[in-house]
Amino acid sequence: MSQIPKKFDWVIVGGGLAGKLAAYFLCRLRPTWSVALIEKNHGWSIHHTWSCFETDVPSTLKGKWEDLNPYFWSKHKVYFPQFERTLDIGYYSLREQDLNQVITNTPNLTTFLGYQALTSSQSQKSLNVLFTKSEEPLMLQLQSSDGQGAPLTIESLKLVLATGWPPISGPVGYQKFVGWEVRTTDEHGLEFPVLMDARVPQTDGYRFFYVLPFTKNTLLIEDTYYSDSSHLSEDLIAPNIYKYASQNGWKIADVLYRETGVLPIPLFKSSFNVSYNFDFRIVSLGTCAGHFHPVTGYSLPVFLKQWALFEQKLQDGGISVRKKMLPCFSRADWGYRMLNRFMWYGATSQNRRVFFAFFYQKKAQGLICRFYSHNMSLRDWLSFYASWPPPISLTFALRAMLKSVALWMVRCWRSVLA
Numbered sequence: 001m002s003q004i005p006k007k008f009d010w011v012i013v014g015g016g017l018a019g020k021l022a023a024y025f026l027c028r029l030r031p032t033w034s035v036a037l038i039e040k041n042h043g044w045s046i047h048h049t050w051s052c053f054e055t056d057v058p059s060t061l062k063g064k065w066e067d068l069n070p071y072f073w074s075k076h077k078v079y080f081p082q083f084e085r086t087l088d089i090g091y092y093s094l095r096e097q098d099l100n101q102v103i104t105n106t107p108n109l110t111t112f113l114g115y116q117a118l119t120s121s122q123s124q125k126s127l128n129v130l131f132t133k134s135e136e137p138l139m140l141q142l143q144s145s146d147g148q149g150a151p152l153t154i155e156s157l158k159l160v161l162a163t164g165w166p167p168i169s170g171p172v173g174y175q176k177f178v179g180w181e182v183r184t185t186d187e188h189g190l191e192f193p194v195l196m197d198a199r200v201p202q203t204d205g206y207r208f209f210y211v212l213p214f215t216k217n218t219l220l221i222e223d224t225y226y227s228d229s230s231h232l233s234e235d236l237i238a239p240n241i242y243k244y245a246s247q248n249g250w251k252i253a254d255v256l257y258r259e260t261g262v263l264p265i266p267l268f269k270s271s272f273n274v275s276y277n278f279d280f281r282i283v284s285l286g287t288c289a290g291h292f293h294p295v296t297g298y299s300l301p302v303f304l305k306q307w308a309l310f311e312q313k314l315q316d317g318g319i320s321v322r323k324k325m326l327p328c329f330s331r332a333d334w335g336y337r338m339l340n341r342f343m344w345y346g347a348t349s350q351n352r353r354v355f356f357a358f359f360y361q362k363k364a365q366g367l368i369c370r371f372y373s374h375n376m377s378l379r380d381w382l383s384f385y386a387s388w389p390p391p392i393s394l395t396f397a398l399r400a401m402l403k404s405v406a407l408w409m410v411r412c413w414r415s416v417l418a
């Protein structure tokens with residue numbers, strides 16, 4: 001069926017974190033632009049709370065970011081069996097429902113819910129964007145996700161691809177969690193977020209609780225694992241959340257909201273098959289472009305950093321920006337991936353905790369910020385690894401190295417055979 005094309009200055013494919021934030025920032029950058037956001041699901045997801053450190057938000061985006069009304073705490077804490085530490089680093093949390101509200105109320109944004117931008121038949125990687133000359137608009141085909149609605153063709157001058165996690169193509173570990181936002185019967189008394197409470201039994205990898213105190217009697221409590229497996233059972237984890245709450249003297253009155261996540265953590269550069277675009281008209285952003293933190297799997301800090309560069313490119317024509325916009329598991333990420341291999345290949349799953357314990361006990365706040373902001377310089381890495389791995393795990397390092405070399409040899413052998 002032929003359709004009258006709808007025309008936009010920008011079309012964003014994928015209404016997850018990256019797509020919604022890109023839509024918000026674009027509409028704020030130039031309110032005269034017409035922007036379309038395409039999401040294949042029929043409704044906006046509501047099951048994410050996205051957090052990052054204050055230092056992850058680039059100064060050029062700070063005002064716009066704060067207009068989204070994220071929760072903010074000026075400090076946060078970590079607990080390990082031998083020590084606790086309060087870090088004077090602010091922490092933000094943005095709930096997906098709040099971002100959805102902003103998206104819904106943005107006047108120059110048109111949303112297509114329940115529409116999927118088609119992938120080409122030859123390669124599932126690239127979207128079927130049909131265009132003839134570089135100055136001509138991009139034509140994008142949309143198909144209704146349930147097959148009920150008529151297909152649409154829309155026209156755009158520029159395209160943002162934000163389609164979510166790329167396919168896994170090599171060894172990965174997992175950060176997985178079950179989080180409940182609960183209402184406590186009494187005031188819980190927690191003032192600041194606890195980003196890691198690792199004083200819990202180390203089952204299924206490095207395990208810790210993550211707690212955000214939203215109001216005086218609501219908390220997000222997450223049981224988190226740096227695990228070898230992607231298997232996650234909310235039913236099995238539920239009693240742990242009750243137990244942790246009661247150990248802290250909190251009585252759960254209601255569960256208000258639930259979220260679960262299984263985030264793949266790259267152990268090698270080849271762990272993901274990323275298709276990455278960055279040119280004048282098409283840009284990939286968010287997890288699909290490898291824009292996530294290689295150790296935590298968190299994508300908000302990296303997205304914000306990349307978006308700040310992208311805005312700069314839009315404003316000044318992109319002089320020297322391109323070089324800085326790289327997929328995260330580029331060569332520059334060797335330090336993070338090496339740490340992942342220490343944790344997954346070197347340590348036993350019960351011992352994985354020593355790495356974070358050592359990190360929080362020995363490292364200065366500045367380095368911790370840069371580590372999470374994905375801003376480590378070579379000097380940072382040298383100082384990071386000068387005392388790494390912690391003495392207890394020299395055997396871990398050796399084991400990690402041997403396993404990595406063995407896997408590399410297997411890969412080489414396979415490619416020779418192929």
Ligand SMILES: Cc1cc2nc3c(=O)[nH]c(=O)nc-3n(C[C@H](O)[C@H](O)[C@H](O)COP(=O)(O)OP(=O)(O)OC[C@H]3O[C@@H](n4cnc5c(N)ncnc54)[C@H](O)[C@@H]3O)c2cc1C
Nearest residue numbers: 014016017018040050051117163164261286287298299300
């Ligand atoms: C519960 C949870 C909590 C998290 N918390 C944090 C956090 O606190 N901080 C942090 O930094 N990270 C966090 N993460 C990790 C990461 O930030 C999220 O996974 C984030 O949602 C990734 O954003 P994205 O836009 O790249 O991908 P997604 O959120 O997966 O969005 C991709 C979207 O594109 C749509 N799509 C795909 N293909 C098409 C197509 N062809 N046409 C139309 N639509 C399409 C999908 O339906 C999807 O909605 C969390 C992850 C989870 C699961």
